[in-house]
Amino acid sequence: MKKEMSAIEAKYEAQKIAFGPMFFQSVIALRDLGILDFINSHRKGVSIDTIVEKLDVSEYGVHLLIEAAEVLGVVEVVADKVKITKTGFFLLKDEMTRINVNFMNDVCYLGAKSMTESIKKGKPEGLKVLGDWPTIYEGLSILPEPAKKSWFDFDHYYSDGAFPEALKIVFKNRPKTIFDIGGNTGKWSFACCAHDPDVRIKILDLPVQLKVAKQNATEKGLLERIDFHAIDLLNTEQKIPQGADVIWMSQFLDCFSKEEIVQILKNAWQAASPETTLYILEPFFDNQNFPAAQYSLVATSLYFTIMANGNSKMYSIKVMKELVAQAGFEVVNTYPLIGDSYHSVLECRKTIEA
Structure with a gap:
């Protein structure tokens, strides 16, 4: 029998939803600034001072993103050493995860705020951030980069x-x-x-x-x-x-x-x-x-709502x-x-x- 969630646990889950977009973008920043890859290259862990010294990122920025990553379970900090977790490794190296992250970030993220209007009108109101088409299909060949590459990578990965x-x-x-x-x-x-x-x-x-x-x-x-x-x-x-x-x-x-x-x-x-x-x-x-597959497919339905048609x-x-x-x-x-x-x-x- 599934254990009933306590009020404290439920409130925590609600905060994950509330702050989800911020944490998503923190992972994008960790990746794009090279911090996550640098941590992964030091399997025994690496100090924040070393990350700041070797990468062109401020001490403030590194601390900020490491704190976010630790909350997400992307890294762990043990004895002042930052280590990548299995979740962080998958974010960095797993092809499906990489493609999904890029698709969400490059194709869907800016348009997601139009979810309510898209459902009200039955039209992809978020699509206007990429171009002026009635559906995304008319614009696929001329999508701006990096959205175009991320869209086709996503489409081909899930069919090829x-x-x-x-x-x-x-x-x-x-x-x-x-x-x-x-x-x-x-x-x-x-x-x-x-x-x-x-x-x-x-x-x-x-x-x-x-x-x-x-x-x-x-x-x-x-x-x-x-x-x-x-x-x-x-x-x-x-x-x-x-x-x-x-x-x-x-x-x-x-x-x-x-x-x-x-x-x-x-x-x-x-x-x-x-x-x-x-x-x-x-x-x-x-x-x-696998639950991850069902989770990803339900999320893809939301893409159809806000961006596709x-x-x-x-x-x-x-x-x-x-x-x-x-x-x-x-x-x-x-x-x-x-x-x-x-x-x-x-x-x-x-x-x-x-």
Whole structure:
């Protein structure tokens, strides 16, 4: 049975929330000023005087940040020596943590204050700190740095790890033509071309994204095998063309509301033949092995609210299957947490009239 939290403990947890933004930025400063890395290089500990002497940071600044880091459990101070903790090590060296920190700091932090207005209006009111677009997707290729790099690092990290196993699933029946819906920079399409020398790909996305994908395909010499189809899937007049053996959606549907997801899937339904297979790759927040993964995915939903489009989120696997059914597809196979990833694949077939 879970121990009931005391009033004192609850009050402490509340203060963590109250001062959370300040402590987050203190860790950014520790990292960017080189203090955390310097402490990590001295495994037996290092004095604050040595940190001040070796780094171009004032004694005041070092003391301030070390005190914050000690409260957070990022460092510990023993006998006047500062040592990095396991938490500090992960903040400094763990790839997932580094990518998440950069994404929050460079993409989301300044816009987060617009959370209330974003929820009230159903629009990403925080996005204006990066640019003047209705959603972040129109501006991805021209985001200011470092937001652009941090956004793509985040997106690719949470999809690329799933690709090796996903390729085995998608190519088990040797499809000849794959439609990559919301193909973004083209990474999945390029992986398909490398996996099967005979497959043909059509990337469907917004024109601004296709420009980037086409440039990348040109550099890789893949223009003879990859076609490009400009489409705004929120426009009901624009239809996905027919002719695909496989329709692939990778970390795509979480960019839309439930109503929009059904609309997009119905568009896929009209394009699909009875032999077409629809694959949906998503990191479902209720289908994770570790608390850190679920925590990160729920936080990502908040990013969608304030920065991306104001109405989408990370979904549970149960909800996604319900939306698939509403659009006239049946989930015929579920591949949970494939490979070394946080993703599951839903394999779907067209069934009833949508």
